[in-house]
Amino acid sequence: MRPELGPYVAAALWRRQMLEILRAWRMSDAHAQVTADVLGAADLMGIDSHGMALLPLYHQQIQDGGATATPIISVVHDRAAVALIDGDAGFGQVPGMMAVELAAERAEKFGIAAVAIRNSNHYGAAGVYVRRLAEQGLIGISTSSVWRAAIVPTGGLEPRLGTNPIAFAAPSARGKPFLLDMATSTAAIGKLKLAQRAETDIPEGWALTREGSPQRDPNLALLDTLLVPLGGHKGYGLAAMVEVLSSVLSGAALTPLRGKPGKRHDVGHFVLALDPAMMRGSRAEFEADLDRMTDALRQTPPANPARPVMVAGDPEYACEAERLSHGIPLPAKLAEQLRGIAEQANAAFLLKEERAST
């Protein structure tokens, strides 16, 4: 437990607070439930930047016309194993989960299916969508473009692609799904913020100065957001691949050509489901082999015996177990921001009496 993070809030109350704000924005109850589910799932897994902490950004995007809380979402095309959804400038959680359901249904019929989404906005943590697919016995892949550019193409001086995440999940027989959820930048924005809070330099290879040299100051790195793609040119290639799947395929805005923020962001997402039972011929064999593989990876001799080797998803599931027991930490700054947007929207602010339970 990290007491400096503030009080711990039970997951149910955390979710109620989100629902209060979302409904005050006139979001329909059905949409608010889905949105709160997706955001809350990220908070439980410790992806703090992609949970309730997004609501101040969402508030701002509604204010400046970039997003609406009352979209009319439509399926533009629906053809065998592929479909295209128009998000009507709403946030990405509702069309994202529609895509999960549609892709799952079609994957069970055809073996594989994919759904693209255009005219959307931030959809939270990509890992939440693929985890939902894996919990149904399917392999899930999801990618998203981002409403603003942050990654600098290798050899360039200006950002042209978002932190364009890739998420992948696969079902396990006896454990939680294998769950990878990563930005295609070397370091996530959240890591820059941690360094800023800790007042430490950031390593070379995370961000650039405007002249293209390594940026070591986290404050300037956050100001300029000139992020280095993961490991250099390969990460640049991956970020561009995500742009193709999320934006070019759906017809969403192309991040390298984005104008100034303020208009509809027209973010694109991509969701793919694959049924290992149909492909390999046996769901049980697939899942047993997945467990054999992840077990063998965890048994790699560790450099530090006190820190066993982990597999993608392990840290998030450990955090989730802890937060389900002890609550989700609420930093004072976030509490203040939430109080502010709740007041502006005439929503109840429920977190005020909450104090640490552990």
Next chain:
Amino acid sequence: MRPELGPYVAAALWRRQMLEILRAWRMSDAHAQVTADVLGAADLMGIDSHGMALLPLYHQQIQDGGATATPIISVVHDRAAVALIDGDAGFGQVPGMMAVELAAERAEKFGIAAVAIRNSNHYGAAGVYVRRLAEQGLIGISTSSVWRAAIVPTGGLEPRLGTNPIAFAAPSARGKPFLLDMATSTAAIGKLKLAQRAETDIPEGWALTREGSPQRDPNLALLDTLLVPLGGHKGYGLAAMVEVLSSVLSGAALTPLRGKPGKRHDVGHFVLALDPAMMRGSRAEFEADLDRMTDALRQTPPANPARPVMVAGDPEYACEAERLSHGIPLPAKLAEQLRGIAEQANAAFLLKEERAST
């Protein structure tokens, strides 16, 4: 032109030499044509480690029983948009191209399709398969496991995953496809060999010592093959994702559990095709937007005006144009190795009189 690389061989003669050797191994003519096409495509694109230079390894794998030149390849399952191929311990090029054809046919029917391959061996450069798909107007994704472990899981001391490549291609309206082909290690084995030849240290972050510290000596790095995954834990996650798609999904050998080499390697591959025309509703719109995106990326202000920003595939296509005009450089060491295996197989050695044409 780099005269130190030896003489330049015309692509047609290069291909004939491969066919001579493959047929001398009793590979059927149909299989030899496909295998030579895939290897030769890599050589033209400058992926020298994944072209004809693989034949000495393939020779050794046939000798030690790891692979056969005369497989009977079969389709194990064929269900709507997914299928599973058994490679019968042959090399991966023939089942790989079967997978490309099958996936393309089904993607045109269902919108998306995927084929997994088990019981295979090295399939050359993953990019060759996805490029073939993109040249038919499809998005292609391919991954492969590798016959030996080289990537060390983050925090570990021993290799548990291969250099597990990911390839992605997407069709362009007026140019060559966007083409990404990358190992999930920070540096490819080929880069270690370049440093070895140049007798320079390798950067921190490429390889580890047996104690888990940075390895700077390229000779030791090649000996131990303890490679750092791309950018750290994210690359480890990507390498494990590739293992799931290539091996767990197909039922191939799990690299973390591989025994000693010498037996059948049972490598797995994965090939996915997606029809942007069906998904977005217009092939022309997709391809025009792909060009707008790649143009905008290339127009990023460069750090060095003499080195414009590139897009994945640009260096390979430039190399291909040059080698189609001037021939493929044949290093003296490779020529000697090829002469040796040609002699052992009673194949004609055609490269002996070839001398530089430029």
